[in-house]
Amino acid sequence: DIQMTQSPSSLSASVGDRVTITCRASQGIRNDLNWYQQKPGKAPKRLIYAASSLQSGVPTRFSGSGSGTEFTLTISSLQPEDFATYYCLQQNGNFAYSFGQGTKLET
């Protein structure tokens, strides 16, 4: 299986900050990567698909970039409702999918 290394594992930030989370794939996955937000006790919510496409209804302060082995999720100006845990998921069609370890975004 492809391994996803996500960093940092936790991040302390304040409202209004610009935040960046990174995922690295153990081999090239083109742009087959999604980003999810999860709040305690809830199912994940997809924010970004195909590395950089914004899911409908998701605020434009969220953006994704990258291809191949390195990907980033950026929140341009952190809002109170953005404190949550974020995960990347690689979806390379030839292999099983795999999540990154998660990034807990805290105030």
Place this chain on the structure above:
Amino acid sequence: QVQLVQSGAEVKKPGSSVKVSCKASGGTFSSYIISWVRQAPGQGLEWMGRIIPVLGTVNYGQKFQGRVTITADKSTTTAYMEMSSLRSEDTAVYFCNFESISLDFWGQGTVVTVSS
């Protein structure tokens, strides 16, 4: 818009099996890739496997190969995940996920507790 309703919580003995269902309403069942994801208490998300109903193909994560079976019944628009030889480490919330290129839907989660 697809609504997904999962079956209720389960308590199982080590060595037994569990089958979790995910009933879909709305949308076109065969248009989606259906995945199962689990989350152990206080841990991250773990991808288990997927089925593509229109193709009939199934893929599993290496860790789950041989112990998990994912199926989909188009006639009842229900997906299933069955896990055998349960152990305490399988205690988790199990989620179903229906996705297409631009759409993404999740079930509410099913708690499976494995305890003697």
